[in-house]
Amino acid sequence: MPSDTSGTEGGGSMTPVTPVAIDPDAVTTSSLKALQSEDQRKVMDIVDKLRRSGLSGIVELPQLVVCGDQSSGKSSVLEAITEIPFPRKENLCTRFATEIILRRSPTSTISITITPDKLRPKEEQVKLKSFSKAIIDFQELPDIIKEATEAMELGVVGGAGSRAFSRDVLSVQIDGPDRPQLTLVDLPGLIHSSNRSQTEADKDLILNLVKEYISNPRTIILAVVSAKNDMANQIIVDYARKADQDNKRTLGIITKPDYLREGSENELSWVEIAQNKDVYLERGWHMLKNRGDNEMDFTFAERNEAEALFFSKGRYVNLSRECVGIESLRERLSKLLLNHLVKELPALREEMSTKLQATSDEITKLGEKRSTITEQRLLLIKVSMHINDILKSAVKGFYESSFFGAINMNAAVDAKENITRFRAVIQHRNLSFAENMRLRGHKYAVGVGPGDDDHEHAEEMKAQEELGKMTDEDPFLPKPKSLTREEAVAWVKKTLERSRGYELPGTFQPTLISQLFWEQSQPWEKIALEHITSVAAICKEFVYSVLKHAAPAEFFPRLTGLSVDAALEASLAAAKEELTKLIKDKTRHPMTYNHYFTTTIQKQRQRKHTKITKEAGKAIQETRHMGDGSYQTLIKPEKMEEAMSKAIEQDMDSFSSQEALDYERAYYKDELKYFVASVCKECIERHLVEPLPDIVLSPLVVTAMSEEEIRFVASEPPEITHQRAHLESRMAMLEKGLETFREAMGGLRR
Numbered sequence: 001m002p003s004d005t006s007g008t009e010g011g012g013s014m015t016p017v018t019p020v021a022i023d024p025d026a027v028t029t030s031s032l033k034a035l036q037s038e039d040q041r042k043v044m045d046i047v048d049k050l051r052r053s054g055l056s057g058i059v060e061l062p063q064l065v066v067c068g069d070q071s072s073g074k075s076s077v078l079e080a081i082t083e084i085p086f087p088r089k090e091n092l093c094t095r096f097a098t099e100i101i102l103r104r105s106p107t108s109t110i111s112i113t114i115t116p117d118k119l120r121p122k123e124e125q126v127k128l129k130s131f132s133k134a135i136i137d138f139q140e141l142p143d144i145i146k147e148a149t150e151a152m153e154l155g156v157v158g159g160a161g162s163r164a165f166s167r168d169v170l171s172v173q174i175d176g177p178d179r180p181q182l183t184l185v186d187l188p189g190l191i192h193s194s195n196r197s198q199t200e201a202d203k204d205l206i207l208n209l210v211k212e213y214i215s216n217p218r219t220i221i222l223a224v225v226s227a228k229n230d231m232a233n234q235i236i237v238d239y240a241r242k243a244d245q246d247n248k249r250t251l252g253i254i255t256k257p258d259y260l261r262e263g264s265e266n267e268l269s270w271v272e273i274a275q276n277k278d279v280y281l282e283r284g285w286h287m288l289k290n291r292g293d294n295e296m297d298f299t300f301a302e303r304n305e306a307e308a309l310f311f312s313k314g315r316y317v318n319l320s321r322e323c324v325g326i327e328s329l330r331e332r333l334s335k336l337l338l339n340h341l342v343k344e345l346p347a348l349r350e351e352m353s354t355k356l357q358a359t360s361d362e363i364t365k366l367g368e369k370r371s372t373i374t375e376q377r378l379l380l381i382k383v384s385m386h387i388n389d390i391l392k393s394a395v396k397g398f399y400e401s402s403f404f405g406a407i408n409m410n411a412a413v414d415a416k417e418n419i420t421r422f423r424a425v426i427q428h429r430n431l432s433f434a435e436n437m438r439l440r441g442h443k444y445a446v447g448v449g450p451g452d453d454d455h456e457h458a459e460e461m462k463a464q465e466e467l468g469k470m471t472d473e474d475p476f477l478p479k480p481k482s483l484t485r486e487e488a489v490a491w492v493k494k495t496l497e498r499s500r501g502y503e504l505p506g507t508f509q510p511t512l513i514s515q516l517f518w519e520q521s522q523p524w525e526k527i528a529l530e531h532i533t534s535v536a537a538i539c540k541e542f543v544y545s546v547l548k549h550a551a552p553a554e555f556f557p558r559l560t561g562l563s564v565d566a567a568l569e570a571s572l573a574a575a576k577e578e579l580t581k582l583i584k585d586k587t588r589h590p591m592t593y594n595h596y597f598t599t600t601i602q603k604q605r606q607r608k609h610t611k612i613t614k615e616a617g618k619a620i621q622e623t624r625h626m627g628d629g630s631y632q633t634l635i636k637p638e639k640m641e642e643a644m645s646k647a648i649e650q651d652m653d654s655f656s657s658q659e660a661l662d663y664e665r666a667y668y669k670d671e672l673k674y675f676v677a678s679v680c681k682e683c684i685e686r687h688l689v690e691p692l693p694d695i696v697l698s699p700l701v702v703t704a705m706s707e708e709e710i711r712f713v714a715s716e717p718p719e720i721t722h723q724r725a726h727l728e729s730r731m732a733m734l735e736k737g738l739e740t741f742r743e744a745m746g747g748l749r750r
Helices: 031-035 038-052 074-082 122-129 138-151 200-214 236-243 265-274 300-310 314-318 326-365 373-396 422-440 454-469 485-497 511-520 523-550 555-586 595-619 638-646 652-689 699-703 707-714 718-749
Strands: 063-068 097-104 109-115 132-135 169-176 182-186 219-226 250-255 285-287 444-446 481-483 621-625 631-635
Touching (some): 038 718, 063 074, 063 200, 063 236, 074 097, 074 182, 074 219, 074 250, 074 326, 109 122, 132 138, 138 169, 200 219, 219 236, 219 326, 236 250, 250 326, 265 285, 285 326, 326 718, 373 523, 373 699, 422 652, 444 485, 481 485, 523 555, 555 652, 555 707, 595 652
Parallel strands (some): 063 182, 063 219, 219 250, 250 285, 444 481
Antiparallel strands (some): 097 182, 109 132
16 A cells, blocks of 8 residues: 555555555554554454444444545655554555454455455456466565456556546455554545546546445544645535534544645644644544655654654644654544443444344345245145135135225125135125026016016016116127017927928927027027126136235246146137037027926916916806995806907917917926026036136146246246345354354353
8 A cells, every 4th residue: 555645645646655564463563552452452353343344335334434635645644643564655555445354363464355346247347356366475465456456457556548546345364473453544635636547437436436445334534634725625524524414423533734835824723623623523643754865764663653753843732742752642542432432332233123023124125045846846745735726715604814805885796805705705706696587587577467476577577677777888798689478489480381290270380499499598608698797707817816826926926827727718619518518408499307307387278278268257247236325246157258269369370379489488487597697607617607716726737847837937036036045144154243243242241
């Protein structure tokens, strides 16, 4: 990392000094011990273990950040604090953030890695993450940093098409038995104005980078300002104040006081700032003197000695010894670090616990893990068992599962809101089908005849009233044409005349009943087909709701596309085929063995004869007025024969037509009951409803699936797999971090 005492940080000239080969074990660390007391080292042990757990990318961990304007002396401050002899070579480190990670370890090592900018493309991130170097001598560091710079694709400053700065982070981890456990970050210097080698984009990039680091509430901000420039021209203090609004974690550091003319007003002004009189910071200010132009080859001990001598003269004598020099700075940082860490640790633990719970919740939302074929098949079997249980309960009308929910009283029985009450919906639709068949199943609505009783008269009136209320809103269902008894007889008579055979006049051949029944029952197929189609749609809607409830969301389109839709379509096709058979049965000649048919015919004849007899009885009665003012009813038997003769139909075709109409009506009623029951039992139940638990992803269906089909249905989308891996890794780190936290806090209390 470049030292910036006498040069321009991030691109200015400086006198290069040949790096001294230093074994990490030989580096003097006695002064570093001042940076960490025993208690502080225990606290930092916690932070270090958390960082090693990988938590730095999940929660913000405490660290020191050195920031300031270009050429403010940041890197020299960092070097003086750590006493790590970073190489001073132009344009190596100040073009990107550099983390100096000091770790206590039994062995001494130096390793360099790159943490890529999250906004880089994935392939570039992978490439930069693979950058890893290990050295045993600081003399090798310049070449490694140069390689890292090239890996970040940072060319020569000012070169054509060359980027001056990067959001990537260079991490230099230095392990050793006497190293303090500390992380310090050297940020690129803030740019005030752009030029040929530093564009407006570079200026904004560095500013945003600095803001990101100092906005971390667990970061101690070391705001470095140079006495060579006026305070008004150095913007880092303003940015630090905005980031640290409580003014609790910013320490101002003044560098390069040796460039001030002794006894000048400018010198006095900077001394007052160091005394915290002018620009107030709650944590105060500290003044350092780093190596001068003629001191670049000084050892750390010589550098410290020269600094102590400088502050022992002139106006600097009046400054508190706690506010000048590197030794006292380490002590101040030690206390600041300890107080800051002790304050932040409870909040850090709470944040870790909160994020652990949030991560666990996110993993739960992803559902069960299914990366292997075994996990996929097991999950699919679990899902199929759940679906199978719901379907069996629904078909039987047992609504105990939570899936079925509450009844929506404000919605219709078969409304979408009540679709989960599957058996109730099917029964409701079957009843509606029976009602439609009763009202709409016949081509002609025939008026009552002489053989109909009062009940039939009432039913006919009710049916006519209901038909009158019907509208043409549903074009798929037919509406019968109303005929009077006389019109119906005329219809039969026309049919008889056009289908006459060798039968004697006044009689009719059996095929007439067939012709009449076939024409009268024409609407049956259309009504039944509409019923079957609508029930199939209900089955599909219900099955979809079960799938969405019982299976992960991504399963739904896969299951429907692979097997469910095909199974439901096959059921519908089978139901339609069954209906075709029923319709074909209907087209055969009439056949019934139900005594209802003959009983109905006999009752109609009986009622006809009864009616004729009553009418004749009225005809033979004659009322005579007596002289005393009373009336006498006389019976004239000779008129009975006359009345009975008039009741005989003389037109043979009319007689046979009336008889055929009564036969057709009796047969129609008998066959209608059979057809409605057959459609409900054989089409709806046999093919659409009852098979659902067996055909919709039953355990047997899953067992018969190939591995390829299992993967197609149950495999996780790549993004879910990646997200799960990320969340599980995150959860493991948080769990490990909390465990580490508990163990370390226990040791701290002891």
